Structure formats: structure tokens, C-alpha cells
Amino acid sequence: MTEPTYVVGHQQPDTDTICSALAYARLKQEQxxxxxxxxxxxxxxxxxxxxxxxxxxxxxxxxxxAGEQLILVDxxxxxxxxxxxRDAEVVEIVDHHRIGDVETSSPILFRNEPVGSxxxxxxxxxxxxxxxxxxxxxxxxxxxxxxDTVVLRSPTTTERDRTVAARLAEIADVDYxxxxxxxxxxxxKIGEKSPRE
Amino acid sequence: MTEPTYVVGHQQPDTDTICSALAYARLKQEQxxxxxxxxxxxxxxxxxxxxxxxxxxxxxxxxxxAGEQLILVDxxxxxxxxxxxRDAEVVEIVDHHRIGDVETSSPILFRNEPVGSxxxxxxxxxxxxxxxxxxxxxxxxxxxxxxDTVVLRSPTTTERDRTVAARLAEIADVDYxxxxxxxxxxxxKIGEKSPRE
Ligand SMILES: [Mn+2]
Ligand SMILES: [Mn+2]
Ligand SMILES: [Mn+2]
Ligand SMILES: [Mn+2]
Numbered sequence: 423m424t425e426p427t428y429v430v431g432h433q434q435p436d437t438d439t440i441c442s443a444l445a446y447a448r449l450k451q452e453q454x455x456x457x458x459x460x461x462x463x464x465x466x467x468x469x470x471x472x473x474x475x476x477x478x479x480x481x482x483x484x485x486x487x488a489g490e491q492l493i494l495v496d497x498x499x500x501x502x503x504x505x506x507x508r509d510a511e512v513v514e515i516v517d518h519h520r521i522g523d524v525e526t527s528s529p530i531l532f533r534n535e536p537v538g539s540x541x542x543x544x545x546x547x548x549x550x551x552x553x554x555x556x557x558x559x560x561x562x563x564x565x566x567x568x569x570d571t572v573v574l575r576s577p578t579t580t581e582r583d584r585t586v587a588a589r590l591a592e593i594a595d596v597d598y599x600x601x602x603x604x605x606x607x608x609x610x611k612i613g614e615k616s617p618r619e
Numbered sequence: 620m621t622e623p624t625y626v627v628g629h630q631q632p633d634t635d636t637i638c639s640a641l642a643y644a645r646l647k648q649e650q651x652x653x654x655x656x657x658x659x660x661x662x663x664x665x666x667x668x669x670x671x672x673x674x675x676x677x678x679x680x681x682x683x684x685a686g687e688q689l690i691l692v693d694x695x696x697x698x699x700x701x702x703x704x705r706d707a708e709v710v711e712i713v714d715h716h717r718i719g720d721v722e723t724s725s726p727i728l729f730r731n732e733p734v735g736s737x738x739x740x741x742x743x744x745x746x747x748x749x750x751x752x753x754x755x756x757x758x759x760x761x762x763x764x765x766x767d768t769v770v771l772r773s774p775t776t777t778e779r780d781r782t783v784a785a786r787l788a789e790i791a792d793v794d795y796x797x798x799x800x801x802x803x804x805x806x807x808k809i810g811e812k813s814p815r816e
Pocket of ligand 2: 438439496518538539540570
């Protein structure tokens with residue numbers, strides 16, 4: 423049996439992290455890798471709404487990554503990774519943050535770009551690989567993108583995020599402004615659960 | 620006056636490092652960046668042959684990078700960078716080695732791929748940007764690729780390197796096997812100058 427490669431985002435996962443893990447695991451599977459989407463913590467209410475909306479199961483919880491093969495998405499720092507990551511083999515990284523402290527012993531794909539979401543970069547990777555983005559995958563990627571960019575209103579939003587969002591919305595068959603508003607409503611519920619209340 | 624951004628490879632520069640600095644500086648210039656190709660040390664005899672063959676001046680020697688903006692090509696470790704790099708701002712990295720210890724405070728483009736040369740990745744970046752690769756630039760990129768892969772014979776050579784080499788050879792209007800042999804002849808001259816002799 424082939425050992426799985428876990429595609430996993432950061433601790434305290436947000437929608438971009440979870441949807442990126444799911445979408446990139448799909449792309450890697452299409453390309454013949456035994457990829458499994460994973461998560462490093464609980465799914466938040468916004469992401470739960472997204473998974474319900476697109477009828478997708480949450481990634482499996484990876485409690486200890488020691489000894490595993492990992493693809494890191496949406497982060498590239500050990501302080502944010504899943505438990506055991508320092509004793510795992512990082513075989514790929516796709517991210518949109520500052521360059522952190524993850525080192526490897528072999529050359530790997532590390533694709534970091536200063537755009538609004540990891541989902542934006544993953545959309546490019548589907549295109550580069552000539553792989554079709556299904557309605558469901560488009561829904562996931564769009565959710566990650568709109569969540570991270572606060573529906574294209576954050577200062578991190580780039581022209582490319584706008585172009586990609588329009589395209590994903592078309593594939594997913596949603597209006598991204600109204601879908602984005604729904605997302606934000608569920609994001610605010612995260613606050614309602616905050617310890618201060 | 621705009622501050623220049625130096626595109627610089629590793630110390631003890633090889634042909635991939637020098638040709639990548641030259642080619643990527645050209646691409647960045649086309650895209651409106653005040654990019655300047657630089658080098659962190661002396662040009663070796665193989666690279667001198669390449670620069671003569673394609674009638675290109677060597678990049679300027681960057682003696683101290685402190686306070687400068689840097690694009691690192693063909694390396695991503697402080698132990699291999701130009702003097703002063705720890706006190707410079709790294710604004711981009713394009714490489715094909717293991718992931719090293721360079722960290723940044725902001726998100727940047729970091730494109731690392733497990734292929735035979737940095738030149739292979741840069742060819743993709745020209746294509747992604749829809750920028751024409753001139754005969755001269757193709758000659759430089761092909762030289763970096765053939766040098767690093769020992770004319771497509773090193774174990775690091777990938778299918779993509781082969782495809783890219785064929786394409787660059789066509790643009791540069793050379794037979795890559797015979798051009799590669801010429802390169803290797805000049806590479807062997809590096810050994811003749813070694814301290815052991
Ligand atoms: Mn995130
Ligand atoms: Mn993100
Ligand atoms: Mn090199
Ligand atoms: Mn190289």
C-alpha cells in the first residue's frame with residue numbers, strides 16, 4: 423500500500439486552510455499522488471457553513487504528523503504546523519505568507535505568492551496542470567479566497583484575486599458578492615463564540 | 620530615482636547562477652522593475668565562454684548588499700548569499716534547491732521547484748508573463764540548464780528540463796548536444812585552474 427501524503431493547513435484552521443487542503447488533495451489525487459486532506463484542529467463555524475453548502479466532508483484530523491509525508495498549505499512556519507511536523511517530511515508547500523522557518527533536506531516545490539489567499543494560487547496550479555475545476559472544487563476555492571480577502575476588500579487583495587474570484591464564481595454558479603455576504607455572516611458567528619462572551 | 624533591485628545568485632557563481640541573474644533581470648525590467656543583474660563573485664571560465672558566445676556583459680559585482688533590495692536566484696540560504704544579505708530586503712526568490720534558512724517579514728514570491736536548473740523555472744516565468752524570449756536570452760537560459768544538468772545527463776534532470784532545453788535550443792538556433800559539448804569542454808577548464816594543480 424502506498425503511504426498517504428497529508429495535505430494540511432495551519433493550526434486553528436480558517437476557511438482558506440481547510441478549503442485549500444481539500445482542493446489541493448483533489449488535484450494531487452488527479453495527478454496520481456495518494457493525497458489525503460487533513461486538518462490540524464477544529465473546523466470553525468464559517469468553514470462548517472462552507473462544507474455544508476458544497477456538501478463536502480471535513481478533512482480528517484491529523485493528531486500527530488511525525489513520520490508522515492506532508493504538503494503544507496496556507497502556512498510555512500513550524501510554530502503554526504500540525505504536531506509532529508518537525509519529524510515529518512515536508513514534500514511541498516503552497517502559501518501566501520511571509521517566508522518562515524521550514525527547511526528541507528531535498529529540493530521541493532515551494533510556491534509562495536503575495537496574493538490574497540492560498541486558494542488563488544491553487545486555482546493557478548489546477549490551470550497549470552490542465553485539470554478541470556469542478557463546481558464543488560470551485561465553491562471551496564472561492565470560499566477560501568473570499569474569506570481571506572473579506573470579499574475582496576482586504577488590503578491584501580490583488581488584481582489576480584479579483585480575476586480568479588470572478589472565474590471561480592462562474593464555475594461554482596454563485597454571485598460572489600451575495601455568497602460572500604453569507605460567508606461573512608457566518609464568520610461573525612466565530613466572534614459570538616469568543617471567550618470574551 | 621528608483622532604487623535598483625539586484626538579481627543575484629550564489630557565491631562562487633556557476634553558469635546557472637549568472638545566466639539566471641541576467642535573464643531574470645531582463646524579465647523584471649520588461650515588467651517595469653528597475654532590476655539590475657549582479658554577481659557575488661568571479662565568473663568562471665565556462666561562464667566566460669557563455670557570455671562571449673552570446674555577446675553579453677557579465678553582471679556587476681555586488682560587494683555589499685546591506686540595505687539593498689535583492690531577488691535571490693539559484694540559492695535560498697544565507698550561507699551562500701552575497702555579503703550583507705542578512706541586512707538586505709529579500710523581495711523574491713527563484714530556485715531549485717532544498718529549502719534553506721532565508722526568512723522574510725512580508726509575503727514574497729518564492730518559487731522553488733525540483734527541476735534541473737533555475738533557468739528551467741525562469742523559462743516558465745517568461746511564458747507565464749507572456750514575455751518573448753529573445754535569441755540571446757534563450758542562449759543564456761539554455762547554457763544555465765545544460766551546465767547544471769551536464770547536458771541533460773545528471774540525475775536531477777527532469778522531463779521538463781528536456782522539453783525546455785529543446786525549446787530554448789530552437790529559439791537560440793543551436794543544436795543542444797553539440798553546444799552542450801562545447802560548454803562541458805570549458806567546464807573542464809575550471810578544474811585545470813584548481814588549487815591542486
Ligand atoms: Mn489561513
Ligand atoms: Mn490564507
Ligand atoms: Mn548554482
Ligand atoms: Mn542551479
